[in-house]
Amino acid sequence: MGKMSLKVKLGKLELSSPLISASGTFGFGEELRGLADFKAIGAITTKTLTLSPRKGNPPPRIYETEQGVVNSIGLENPGVDVFIKDKLPLIRKLPTKCLVSVGGFSREEYQECLTKLDKQKGVDGFEVNLSCPNLRLKKLVSQSAQATYKLTKALRKATRKTLIVKITPEVTDVAEVAKAAERAGADGIALVNTFFSMAINIDTKKPYLGNIYGGYSGRAIKPMSLYRVWKVAGSVRIPVIGGGGIETAQDVIEFILAGATAVSLGTINLVEPNAAAKILKGIKSYLTRKKIKDIKSLRGGLIV
Numbered sequence: 123m124g125k126m127s128l129k130v131k132l133g134k135l136e137l138s139s140p141l142i143s144a145s146g147t148f149g150f151g152e153e154l155r156g157l158a159d160f161k162a163i164g165a166i167t168t169k170t171l172t173l174s175p176r177k178g179n180p181p182p183r184i185y186e187t188e189q190g191v192v193n194s195i196g197l198e199n200p201g202v203d204v205f206i207k208d209k210l211p212l213i214r215k216l217p218t219k220c221l222v223s224v225g226g227f228s229r230e231e232y233q234e235c236l237t238k239l240d241k242q243k244g245v246d247g248f249e250v251n252l253s254c255p256n257l258r259l260k261k262l263v264s265q266s267a268q269a270t271y272k273l274t275k276a277l278r279k280a281t282r283k284t285l286i287v288k289i290t291p292e293v294t295d296v297a298e299v300a301k302a303a304e305r306a307g308a309d310g311i312a313l314v315n316t317f318f319s320m321a322i323n324i325d326t327k328k329p330y331l332g333n334i335y336g337g338y339s340g341r342a343i344k345p346m347s348l349y350r351v352w353k354v355a356g357s358v359r360i361p362v363i364g365g366g367g368i369e370t371a372q373d374v375i376e377f378i379l380a381g382a383t384a385v386s387l388g389t390i391n392l393v394e395p396n397a398a399a400k401i402l403k404g405i406k407s408y409l410t411r412k413k414i415k416d417i418k419s420l421r422g423g424l425i426v
Contacts, residue, residue: 126409127416128402130164130384132361133284133309135247137164137219137384140374140405140417141398144365144388145170145223145249145288146195148395150205152212159399164384165219168205170251172225173235175201180332185321190340190367191389192319194333197225197254202235206242214244221286225251229276240281247284250277253315255290255337264289267302278307286363288312296350297357304358311354312363312386314347339389341367348380355381355422369397371404381422 130140143166148154151166160166178198185192200208205222213220222245226232232250239245252264252273263269264287274287287303289296291314300311316337321330329335347366355362364377365386377385390397405417414420 126406130418132286132384135219135284139164139402140384141402142363142384142386143167143391144386147388147391150209150213151216154395157395159396160216160218162398162402163218165221167221167249168223169199170197170223170225171199171202171205171235172197173202173231175199175204182330182332185330187321189342190338192321192331192336192338194331194336196257196333202238210242210244219246220244221247221249223249223251225254229273232273233276233280236277236280240283247286248281249286249288249312251288253288253290255316255318262290264299265293267298270299271302271306274303274306274308284309286310286312288315290315291346291350292318297353300354300358304360308360310361310363311358313354314350314366317343341369343367344373348376351377351382352380371401371408374401374405375408378420379424383421
């Protein structure tokens, strides 16, 4: 068999590997230097940045269950200016691409944050976080197709770089929201974010999390995530980054067969920072065994 290709494209951005680190599980990348093989990772996704620094939610902020993790970090971050000054110079030295996750509490905040980052060297694209589950908002942006369309359209005008919109699984029709983002000019859709969840201490009768509830991630959500990726990938023409419970090469292959162009590794990074290297090795083994030269030929190959 000839040379194997693992390259994928997200808008104008070409990645050497379909594996992407999920926002919030890999820091700003540079913290994992020496622990992770960055050559196995197509791109890192930074922690979500907001215009001003955020302390995040009150502790405790993480609770481990039998099958996964409930977190309520609350977008803790140093703010965009500190990121540009202190974090980005270190990210530029990493041998992989960088997607910066952008958050906000108004259209103006999203726009200003993205505009400040757009001209910076080392920022290869953006993931717009419209789906953080542990902020005490009445409604997430991506729970409304109309709100998703309006914000995505405004941000599309602010950058020519790859623009990925991350949407929530907590919605009646996830495909409708994804199509709204596509119509507004998004280059790709990322899903799923975590599911709303909580855990209760029966002795104290209090929630384990300081924020009462949070977002659930880990292997237990994989079947639900896979279904939503399949549904969205069949509804839009732009690339889908699929994630949620991925731990092995087999998981990755399932998501690609369901229609994902790339996949995000999340909770597994907290357990095994170098998981991408092992997973990529498994993907190569699968492609060799199946005599597949280009991973793109697997996309959407589910037989139904």
